[in-house]
């Protein structure tokens with residue numbers, strides 16, 4: 001199923017606040033880099049997730065990229081290949097692409113929870129010829145079957 005995603009310009013990921021472990025993705029990062037610092041700023045103020053939430057059938061990217069991410073190295077095969085992306089346009093992503101980008105919606109990457117569902121941090125591999133590929137930091141909002149709000153907004 002193709003899913004429409006809206007990539008916003010705001011770099012709200014940098015505003016999250018609570019430290020939490022992140023997956024092995026970070027292992028190849030420069031520990032002194034700003035990116036490494038940001039990766040530790042995972043907001044875990046949300047309560048544990050009900051298993052019912054995993055029944056969701058679609059998700060939505062709500063955000064964005066940090067400028068300091070522009071030269072980030074590619075960090076693993078789990079990343080999704082992302083074509084040239086213009087922030088002014090919408091792009092479709094499959095569920096599998098976003099599942100891979102968020103390491104199967106890892107709870108270690110949970111950064112928030114809204115009325116629509118959980119929000120996860122993730123990375124998409126972006127091709128930017130002739131510069132080559134880079135990782136792009138994103139936020140993925142995953143629809144929860146427990147909420148009526150999502151149905152009202154997206155149907």
Ligand SMILES: Nc1ncnc2c1ncn2[C@@H]1O[C@H](COP(=O)(O)OP(=O)(O)OP(=O)(O)O)[C@@H](O)[C@H]1O
Pocket residue numbers: 011012013014016043062063064111112113114115116117118119139141149
């Ligand atoms: N782009 C983002 N970057 C960083 N954190 C985000 C981002 N989007 C959402 N979050 C986190 O997820 C939490 C929930 O966001 P969300 O947008 O789902 O809230 P909401 O206002 O209830 O929206 P909705 O009603 O559409 O679900 C936020 O409070 C924030 O902590």
